[in-house]
Amino acid sequence: MTKLKSKVKYKKEESCPLYKVKLCIDTFILVGKLTEEQQEELFDHFILLKREWYQDRYFHYSIRINNIVIKYSPRNLLAWNNYNTMIIIEKNTSITYIPHSVKEILKFNTWQIKRLDLAFDFSDGTPFSTFSNRLIMKHHGNVKLLQISKNDKDWNSEYVGTLKTRTESKACCYDRNKKEEDYGSGVEHEYPLRFEIRLFPKLNEFNYLNQIDHGWIENKLSKFIFITDIENLPLNKWDKRKLYKVQADYDYFKGIEPSKQKALKKVINSLRVPFEDIYSSRKDTLFLFLDLPPIHMNSQNQYYEQLTLNDFF
Incomplete structure (x- = not known):
């Protein structure tokens, strides 16, 4: 049986190409159980936009301010037991301008994170097709390649893990x-x-916006x-x-024999993209766009940080 290369510290140029990676927040959803006083303050901030409030399938009151949506009074009674207000900051969250009125609401100490989409964007200066040799897995090997719509097929989408709503983490590439191109936006990303x-x-006592559990995020x-x-693996x-x-x-x-599975996993685990390390290096500035004093972040706000994968090996 052919042996893997010996376990040594591979040279950077052997183990990892010079791809660059950016990290940003793509979608951010917060929920909170506002007190009566906080509810009054919420509506006071938007009293001039009274006619802009609308109903939807899940909430009695909703209002959109650019790409920020505020929802109040969920129709589902089970949801009401956990929260009565939701703030959705949609696509490209990290470069969102937060209006003063929304900033004042975000100062309430009740907000918890319901959803956080972390986007890791890769480049080597060439088109997407150069990443055809990529490999995506979870440590236990659970990967589902699902094409749930025409758009997903066109985008060469791959979904990692299960898509069940109660799953704490899932991924899409x-x-x-x-x-x-599908949206006809004319935008081309580097x-x-x-x-x-x-x-x-x-939604528990460890999940609050003013004391983010970074350890939980890094673990996921x-x-x-x-x-x-794959070609760059030793x-x-x-x-x-x-x-x-x-x-x-x-x-x-x-179907691969267990000993070979173990050997292959050892190599790919040691040379995988260290998402948790990239996040750890950015966590002090990643949420600064919210401009919230309770987070106690003093670094200069940077929406993106450009890193090379070699920085982590």
């Missing part, structure tokens, strides 16, 4: 430029490949395995061929 990890924290990020290029061609088969059919991995 897709071609950003293909998405823009960082075309997006690996988006969507987190759904539990560490569950995902993403290799930008493996022989036969083992790389196995990973290409896994890429095409994730059930193939289960």
Whole structure:
């Protein structure tokens, strides 16, 4: 049986290509159980926009301010037991301008994170097609390649893990430029490949906006395995061929003999993109766009931070 290369500290140029990666928040959803006094203050801030409030399927009152949506009074009684107000900051959250009225509401100490989409965007200065050798897995090997709509198929989307609503973490990898082309926006991204990890924290005493549980977030990020290029792994061609088969059919991995599975996992785990480390290096500035004093962040606000994967090996 062909052996893997010995376990040594691989040179950076051997183990990891010079891809650049950016991190930002794509979608951010907060919920809170506002007191009567806070509810009054909420409506006072938007009293001049009284006619702009509308009803939808899930809430009695909703209002949109640019790409920020505020919802009040959920129709579902079970939801009401946990929160009565929701704030949704939609796509490209990290570059969102937060109006003064919304900032004042965000100062309430009741807000909890219901959903946090962290977007890791990759580039090597070439089109998305250069990432065709990528490998996406979770440590236990659970990956589902689902195409739930025509758009997802067009964007070359891959979904990691289960899509059940109660799952605390899931991921999606897709071609950003293909998405823009489908929308007809005319935008072309320098960082075309997006690996988006969507987190759904539990609403408990450890989950508050003014004391974000970064450890929980980092733990969830560490569950995902993403290799930008199988060819750059320190493996022989036969083992790389196995990973290409896994890429095409994730059930193939289960059929590999256990000792070989363990050996392959050891290599890909050691050379995976360290999402948790990238997040850790950014966590002090990532939420500064909210401009919230309780978070106690003193660094200069930066919406994006450009890093190279070599910084983490």
